[in-house]
Amino acid sequence: MAKTYTFNEVQQHRSPESCWVILYGNVYDVTSFLPNHPGGSKIILQLAGTEATEEYDPIHPPGTLEDSLPPEAKLGPIDPSTLPKEEKSPAQDGGKTKKEQEEESEDAINSLEECLNLNDIERLATKKINRKAWGYYYSASDDLISKRLNNSVYSSILMRPRVFVDCTTCSTSTTLLGNPVNLPIYVSPAAMARLGHPDGEHGIAQACAKFGAMQLISHNASQTPEQIVADAPEGQVFGWQIYVQQDRKKSEAFLARVNKLKAIKFICLTLDAPVPGKREHDERSKNVGANLAVRSSVQEGSASTTSPDPAAASGGVGKALFAGTAPDLTWKTTLPWLRRHTDLPIILKGIQTHEDAYIASCYSPLVSGIILSNHGGRAMDTAPPAIHTLLEIRKYCPSVFTTIEVWVDGGIKRGTDVVKALCLGAKGVGIGRAPLFGLGAGGREGVERVLEILKGEVETAIRLLGVERVEELGLRHVNARAVENMIFDAVENPGRERWGMWVRSKL
Secondary structure, eight states, rough: OOOOHHHHHHHOOEEEEEEEEEEEEEEEEEEGGGGGGGHHHHHHHTTSSBHHHHTTTTTTOOOOHHHOOGGEEEEBBBOOGOOOOOOOOTTSSSOOOOOHHHHHHHTTTSSGGGGSSHHHHHHHHHHSSSSHHHHEEEEEETTHHHHHHHHHHHSSSOOOOOOSSSOOOOOOOOOEEEEEEEESEEEESSSOOOGGTTHHHHHHHHHHHHHTEEEOOOOOOOOOOHHHHHOOOOOOOOEOOOOOOOHHHHHHHHHHHTOTTTTTTEEEEOOOOOSSOOBBHHHTTOOOOHHHHHHHHHHHOOOOOOOOOOOHHHHHHHHTTTTTBSOOHEEEHHHHHHHHOOOOOOEEEOOHHHHHHHHHHHHHHHTOOOEOOOGGGTTTTOOOOOEEEHHHHHHOOTTHHHEEEEEESSSSSSSHHHHHHHHOSSSSSEHHHHHHHHHHHHHHHHHHHHHHHHHHHHHHHHHHHHHHHHHGGGGEEEEOHHHTTTOOOOOOOGGGHHHHHHHHHOO
C-alpha cells in the first residue's frame, strides 16, 4: 500500500535536486523531468512543494501527465487534511461587512435556474471560480473603456417594433459561410476554458451541439482540437483560430493537423492583437500558471504553440499566451502563406476600420469573411466597438456586405444586442466571455443556460419586430442615429470612386 504524505513532507522537496509536486490528490517526484519540460525547469520549480493541480490542470490536456512521467514518479496520495485552505473567489474575498453581505444575500443568485440573464450568469460564476480564472476572464486593457463601450453602445440603439403582424412562428436558423446553424450566435475563440471548469472547450462544444450553434476553437484552448470535437454530431460547425507564430513551421504543422479534422470548416486568422494588451486584473492575479501556458505544442499536443518567455509569463495568463506570436503579418505575405497551407475558407478577425474591411473584401474569394472585433477590449483600449465599424462600413463602403460575410463580437449581453447587430448588417454575432462564465457557473450546463437565455431573447425580439426569420431583419427595424453621430468621419482618401487606386497604393 502506497504511503500517504503530508503537505509538510512535500514542502521539503523544492529544489532542482529533489522536486515534488501535488497533482490530482497524489504526490509526484518530477525531478527527472525538470530538464525536459518544454517551458524550462524554472516554471516547475516555482510550483515545487505545492498543490499544483489548479495551475497545471487548465493548461495541460488530459493524458499529458501519464505521457510525460514514468509510473514510479507517482509516489502516493496526499493527506488532504494537511493542505492549506483553498483560495477564495473574488466574491468571497471582497472584505464586505456583515450588513452588506446580508443585503446582498436577498438578491443572491445561487443556481443556474435562478439566472435570468447573462449578468446573473457572471455573478454566479464569480462566486464559484477562483481569483486567477476571474482575473483572466474579466480583464481587459488599461482602463476598460473599450470593454465598457462594447456593452453600452447597444443601449444607444433603439428598436422599431411593428404591430398587427402575425408573430406565431419565428426561426433563428441561418447559415454561416454556407454552413447551416440554428442560431446566428457563435462562440468566439476565448482561451483557457478549463481555468473556470474541467469541462473546458469540450463542454462548450457539447452545449453548442444541443443548440446548433457554431464554435470557434481558440488557438490557446486548454484542450486539443481532437478532444474538443470528439463525439460532435454530424453537421456541427467548428472553426479554428490561428495566431501565426514567429516560427512559421509550428503554425504550418498545426494547420496540417487541423486540416484533417472534418468538423472544422474554416480558419479564423486573428489580427487585432499582434502584441498583448495590458490587462491589469489578469496581471494582479500573480498567476504562476501563466508560465505553464508558455510551452511547446509539439510535445504536449495542445493548441498553444508558444515558446518560453519569462517576461511575458510574469504578466498573467493573457500576456503569457502571446509568447511566440508573430507581429510581422501583412496583407501581401501572410494571406498567400496561409492559403498555401489550408484549403479551408479564411475569416479575418479583428477588423476595426472600414478601410481594412474594404481591403479584405478586395481579397475575395481568398478571404471569405471578416469579424469586426476589438478583442473584447483586451488589446488597445479606446478602440471602437464592432458596431461603430459596422456603421462605418455601411457609410463608406457598403459593397463589403455583398462581397464577403461580416460578423461581429464584443459586448453582447442580451438577445436584443444580437438582433441589433443583425439589423445593421452582421451575418453572425459572437460571444466570448459569456460561455466562459457559463462554464464557471455550471460547466456544460452553464453554457447551455447562456445559449438558452440568448435564444429566448432573440426569438422574443424578432417576434416583436414583426419578422419570422433573422434574414428578414434590416435597417428599418432599428434607430442607430445616436451611434452614427459617434463614428469616424474624417475620411482622407479623395472619394469613393478612387477606392481601388487607394487600396493598391496601400498594398
